[in-house]
Amino acid sequence: MLLRNKIQTWYQNNRRDLPWRNTSNPYFIWISEIILQQTRVKQGINYYYRFVNLFPSIETLAQSDEETVLKAWQGLGYYSRARNLRQGAIQIMTQYKGRVPGTYRELLNVKGIGEYTAAAIASIAFNEAVAAIDGNVYRVLARFLGIKEAINSSKGKNIFRKIANEQLDKKQPGTYNQALMELGALICTPKKPDCTNCPLSNQCIAYKNQLLNYLPVKISPKTKRTRYFYYFICADKNQIVFQKRTQNDIWRSMFDFPCIETQTELTIENLSKTDEWQLFFLAKKVELSKISPKITHILSHQRIVIQFIHVPLRNFKALHNKVYLLTQKKEAQQLPHPKPIENYIEKENLLKE
């Protein structure tokens, strides 16, 4: 039996029934692919339901405002996906007359669609014979064929792209691509792959040579930077101050609180001696009604140490170069917040009057 037939057969019998697999609407498939970037099905699926319900068509998404889209994305992470998705919808309305472009090449022009997503949409929605190579596919191919080239180097990516397209089932590229990914997600997992249930194990190089823990090869990344965020919660009975993050930084376009950021840890005592503090408040007469314990929030490249400092609204003095929003607590429900901010709002009931 041909390899690709084995994979297809396995997929037929083992595939999960997922909502974006029961549609041929390229818009829904596009949404699912963006949500699932660096995101497990289990984490993304409810966002998918909510998102397509809130934005049932390209047109509704294109006409939405950024804050609404970010709010729908809140908690999912990598928020540029949400901003780019909206931009992509606007782009498709103007450049492609409201239709998702039907070829790999054109799809690459759409904001937020890169090589993988273009290949996925082209193959699944339009039956184009192009290999969609995600983390699962890299892993399955590396193990099955015993490829020792790093999957995250340019050279390695070129090699894998070539091989993946040779292996592709050009008659049914969409289901084949999904089958390979599904195999990676359910059987050929990063740790402790379920080789006894794998339809390919008898021909798998890594399985035969005990290389499962060594493949795929990945160039080891990154050191984490630590940042210290001292957030000021400036509120009275009905109102509260938020900051809109406008810089090219984490959580762009989302709302946290007025903040002093430092590169080293400071005591509140020393923090109050900084220039920024002097600008925030009318110098000495600041009433610190409450100070939270430190919270560490981990991102892929950063470690954020957060402390919340409660201050009466009347003590707060807005800074010139920042975007602040004094809002009614009731209305703040609709703002998109980063995870640690949302968590603290919930924990402390900050929006309750």
Add this chain to the structure above:
DNA sequence: AATTCGGGGTA
């Protein structure tokens, strides 16, 4: 070619 974008699951 390397870095920067989140948040959660898993061992």
Add this chain to the structure above:
DNA sequence: TACCCAGAATT
């Protein structure tokens, strides 16, 4: 902890 997830954009 460390690694990884249906990666893309920016530098």
